[in-house]
Structures are given as C-alpha cells and as structure tokens.
Amino acid sequence: MKLTTFFLFLFFINTGFSQDYDITSKLYGTYEKYKEEKLDKRRIKHHEIQPLIAKHAANPLFTVTKVGESIEGRDLKLISIGTGDTNVFLWSQMHGDEPTATQAIFDIFIFLASNGFKSEKQEILSNLTLHFLPMLNPDGAERYQRRNLLGVDINRDALRLQSPESKTLKRVRDSLEADFGFNLHDQSTYYNAERTEKPATISYLAPAFNYEKDINETRANAMKIIVFMNNIIQKYAPGQVGRYNDDFEPRAFGDNIQKWGTSTILIESGGYSNDVEKQEIRKLNYVSILSAIYTIAEENYKEIPIDEYSKIPENDRKLFDLKITNATYHLLDKAYKLDIGINRLEVDKKENTDFWYSSRILELGDLSTYYGYKTLDATDYTIKKGKVYPNELHNMDDINQINAIDLLKQGYTYLRVARLPLEKLESPIPMNIIGSTYKVPELQLQIGINPTFLLEKNGKPEYAVINGFLLDLNTGEGVFNNAMIYR
Incomplete structure (x- = not known):
C-alpha cells in the first residue's frame, strides 16, 4: 500500500470509524442479553425456528412472508425490517449442515426488537431495509447434510435452477434488487490462516463475477465491507481470519449474485478452540454482521481502501x-x-x-x-x-x-x-x-x-x-x- 493510502486508511479508522468500533465493543459486551437461548446446538431443525419466526411476526416492526417451499414442502420465509431505500439481503443455511449464522440471525432479531441501542437502530432501520432468509435448505438441515433432498448442492444451481430452493433464492434477490448480500456459511474446522497455526475462525470472500476477476464498484464495495469486518474479528480472534480463493465459479450463487449487481459478502464460520458447538463463532457473526450493517447505514465503508482486502491471509487446510x-x-x-x-x-x-x-x-x-x-x-x-x-x-x-x-x-x-x-x-x-x-x-x-x-x-x-x-x-x-x- 502506498504511504498516502496507508495514512488515509488510518485516518478513517481513527475518525470516521470510531463510532462503528464503539458499537462493536458494545455489541460484544452485551451479547448475552440478546442471544436466542432456544438455539444452543448446531443441529437445529426447521420446526424449531418456526415458533421463533412466529414470535417476531407478531411484532409490527417485522414483516414475514412465505417466499417458497423446499422439496419436502417446508416453508421458506423471508423476514424483513426497516424502511430505508438500501436493501440488504442475508441468507443462511444454503447447506443444511452449516447453521452457525442461522443462530446469529435470530440473535440479531432479538437485538432489533429490543429497547437497547436506540440511536444506532434508528440509523440502521431508517436508512436500510433488512431481509433475512434464515434457513434456505430445511430438508438438508433435517438430515444435517450439505445437499438438499434432490442431492443437489444449491450453491452450484444458480444457472440451471432445478431446485425449488434455488429458484426461491434467485426470485427473492431479483425482487429486492438487493444492494448488499450476505451469503452465510460454515466451513471445515480444519482450515487455518495460511502459514499459521491459527484456525480460520471466520473466512471471507468478495466473489468474482467473471473469469478475469475484475473489480467494479459492486465488488469493490463488498471488499470494503470485508476489510471492515476483518478489523472487527481481529479484535476478538487475532490472526484467525482467512480469505477464500476468488476463482470464478459460473454455477455458484455468490459469483452470480455479485454479477447481477448485489455487493456480495461470503462469510464462512470455521473453527475456534474448545468451541465444538460454535457458540463463540456465532457471537462473532452477530457482532461483525451487525457492525457491518451499521457501517452500510452510515456509508462509512465507502472510504475504506480495498488494498487491505488482499492482505487477509488466504485459507489453507493444514x-x-x-x-x-x-x-x-x-x-x-x-x-x-x-x-x-x-x-x-x-x-x-x-x-x-x-x-x-x-x-x-x-x-x-x-x-x-x-x-x-x-x-x-x-x-x-x-x-x-x-x-x-x-x-x-x-x-x-x-x-x-x-x-x-x-x-x-x-x-x-x-x-x-x-x-x-x-x-x-x-x-x-x-x-x-x-x-x-x-x-x-x-x-x-x-x-x-x-x-x-x-x-x-x-x-x-x-x-x-x-x-x-x-x-x-x-x-x-x-x-x-x-x-x-x-x-
């Protein structure tokens, strides 16, 4: 990074972002107040989250819409909140055995429905409309397996759209014309940050939208958000962040959603020492996603230099x-x-x-x-x-x-x-x-x-x-x- 760019980055970290980092510390410190206690194990099922969705549906702040069904007929529901012009779309558990962020989403619902953080929530909900699809592959979740009942990896079905779950994801993205998308996954606990002994507790990717790996404004904004989130995770899990290889995968939803004009941030929850049920990683998801949402609402991310993105160590599996x-x-x-x-x-x-x-x-x-x-x-x-x-x-x-x-x-x-x-x-x-x-x-x-x-x-x-x-x-x-x- 050029020296001027480096000082520019420090300037924004120490001035424009100080407010964002203040909220991060508060979110981390108050997490237990907002944690959804009914979800404390990874192997959560579709029927377990229905009463929680119903509880929030009764709150006029939220709008709950059935947007599709799985192959076995389980409802796919979109939970929306906010009145802002910028649409942020978050979907989780595209793979049925990857539920860490699903739990964090329900923590976020409690946070948004609470009386705390009033000024920050006002900023978020007046500038953004948030849309959550918390369990895209409920049939896979029922069996705790990656693929859906058809045996298809939904994340490789963005072009053929053979699965009803895939069709739902595409239709929702298109109807929202989402400005930002958070593609939420789990990865193997055996990934480490390249050439270190530290697990890749959280890994990121701003997917490429073509084979040339070009960087347009859409992808650049995703990179900026990732740089911001990386700095948050470093505070609580130093050295434990990885970056996925960005080779273009033409069948993948992340790559295509980036291509379709939504700034897409892939988040993968990996391993953390003595955290078998990934509850500390769930907390890191909650803190970093909410902080990222806040910086999108504030538009502070715009000045982050994308040079920092490539400095995040690549994922390794050693x-x-x-x-x-x-x-x-x-x-x-x-x-x-x-x-x-x-x-x-x-x-x-x-x-x-x-x-x-x-x-x-x-x-x-x-x-x-x-x-x-x-x-x-x-x-x-x-x-x-x-x-x-x-x-x-x-x-x-x-x-x-x-x-x-x-x-x-x-x-x-x-x-x-x-x-x-x-x-x-x-x-x-x-x-x-x-x-x-x-x-x-x-x-x-x-x-x-x-x-x-x-x-x-x-x-x-x-x-x-x-x-x-x-x-x-x-x-x-x-x-x-x-x-x-x-x-």
Whole structure:
C-alpha cells in the first residue's frame, strides 16, 4: 500500500470509524442479553425456528412472508425490517449442515426488537431495509447434510435452477434488487490462516463475477465491507481470519449474485478452540454482521481502501485436531520417527440431533508444515499397542466400576463386555469396548485407521491416545468425548 493510502486508511479508522468500533465493543459486551437461548446446538431443525419466526411476526416492526417451499414442502420465509431505500439481503443455511449464522440471525432479531441501542437502530432501520432468509435448505438441515433432498448442492444451481430452493433464492434477490448480500456459511474446522497455526475462525470472500476477476464498484464495495469486518474479528480472534480463493465459479450463487449487481459478502464460520458447538463463532457473526450493517447505514465503508482486502491471509487446510510429533514407531524391528495427524470425525446419531466421534489418522510422516488444535511433542516417547483387560465384564453397567486411567497406566486400552446393547454406539469411558469374540488387530499405523495407542517413556505409559483423544496419564488431564465400540 502506498504511504498516502496507508495514512488515509488510518485516518478513517481513527475518525470516521470510531463510532462503528464503539458499537462493536458494545455489541460484544452485551451479547448475552440478546442471544436466542432456544438455539444452543448446531443441529437445529426447521420446526424449531418456526415458533421463533412466529414470535417476531407478531411484532409490527417485522414483516414475514412465505417466499417458497423446499422439496419436502417446508416453508421458506423471508423476514424483513426497516424502511430505508438500501436493501440488504442475508441468507443462511444454503447447506443444511452449516447453521452457525442461522443462530446469529435470530440473535440479531432479538437485538432489533429490543429497547437497547436506540440511536444506532434508528440509523440502521431508517436508512436500510433488512431481509433475512434464515434457513434456505430445511430438508438438508433435517438430515444435517450439505445437499438438499434432490442431492443437489444449491450453491452450484444458480444457472440451471432445478431446485425449488434455488429458484426461491434467485426470485427473492431479483425482487429486492438487493444492494448488499450476505451469503452465510460454515466451513471445515480444519482450515487455518495460511502459514499459521491459527484456525480460520471466520473466512471471507468478495466473489468474482467473471473469469478475469475484475473489480467494479459492486465488488469493490463488498471488499470494503470485508476489510471492515476483518478489523472487527481481529479484535476478538487475532490472526484467525482467512480469505477464500476468488476463482470464478459460473454455477455458484455468490459469483452470480455479485454479477447481477448485489455487493456480495461470503462469510464462512470455521473453527475456534474448545468451541465444538460454535457458540463463540456465532457471537462473532452477530457482532461483525451487525457492525457491518451499521457501517452500510452510515456509508462509512465507502472510504475504506480495498488494498487491505488482499492482505487477509488466504485459507489453507493444514489443521488437525491432534498433531503428535517426533514419536518413535517400531516396524519390522526398526525404529522410525513419525509425526501423526489425527482428526475427530462426527457421526450423527438417529434423528440427526446429536453426534459421536469416530476418529481417524489423516496423515503420517513429516508434518512440519501442518498444525494442530493440540500438539504434543513426543520426542523420547514410543508408540505401543494397548492390551485387552483380561477380566470380561458382564454388561455395560459394570463399566461404572472401572477406573479407566488406572487401567491405561497398566497398558490396557480395551475392555471386553459380554452383553453389548445394539443401540449403544460409543464407549462413554476412555477405553474402547469390544465384544466377547472380537480380536483386536495388530497396531500398524496407516492412513484411515482409528488412533488408539499408548505413548511410553522408559517402558511406562505416560500418554494414551484413545479414539483420537489425548490423555495425560500422570495428571489424568485431557479432553475426552467418547471411545469406540467394536462388536
């Protein structure tokens, strides 16, 4: 950036934007007052948000309109508020398993209906009309899956428009002739900000509208809003912002909505340490989206230099849930040094309202260019297969008598249980459970296997990795959710 441009940017940050950053701090500090408490888990369903929509429909500030139906006949509703000439359109959960921003939208509704922030809300609602389509793919949400019931990725259906959900999104955008659009998604928690160990908690994109990636006024305005939002997120999650590659995708809605004249901001909610249900990321969505809406109302964004956009680190995908480095592994009587990258993969339970973990080794070898939410330097530690506890338990209730940490210290990682109920999917203690006739295979580290082993020093187990969860056997510390059951 030229020096004059840099000082211009600082000038607007320190003067014109001071009011916007004041509201950001207030929004963050008062968030719990406006949080929609009925939505506290990611796997939300269409029927759960209907009473919330009905509650706001009873408020004369809001207008609720049925704008379409999903393939299975679930209503798609547009919630609008404000009287301004500038139309801002926000749509969420185009992919059914990406609900973080959906929750934030309902937080925003409570904020807009409240008595607080009167002057700021007056500025927003007199200058803008806000339109929210909070769950575009309810059939996918019902199954907690990316695609709709047709098996189509709605975000690749902007040209063919085969899905009714796609037709609805296009029709609403066109009818509003929206000036700004917020395309709200979730991304994998394994994205990191390029060449850093920090997760890409929030990632942005001002989509290209042609193969040449030209920048017209429409796209430039989206870039300016993203620069503004990036500065907000840096305050609460420093270094944890990424930027998507902007190669033009002619089938994608974001690229086409940009092409059709709406300044389009893609927001992707990624990972944040110890935030499995993404509630802190939900809060960051709430704060940054409302702040962006406020700066659109104030029109302060217009003077932001777009040079800052390209300085946001690109998204990379080099994060593991657990990274173990420099571990000694014996194979065919030879010792090798290995790094191990482990991810804990979610498996949905019946009704898709909850999940359990089935972990996998994703990578082996030199992982010096990769990172972990948790990293253990296993220098001087040797990987060992765990043993099966010799005393078979009668049923699952007998597990309550087991001290798992004590058994892990003795080298046992498996418990044999005679009667395993079919409905039981996962082990509640940090030991894998096996049936009466199950034979535990030899430990041979390979991509795709379940990571269960011990880390020994001087012949003594000091760490256990059970279904990808790391436990310190000296202190008993470690994050644990579930182990495996093998019948």
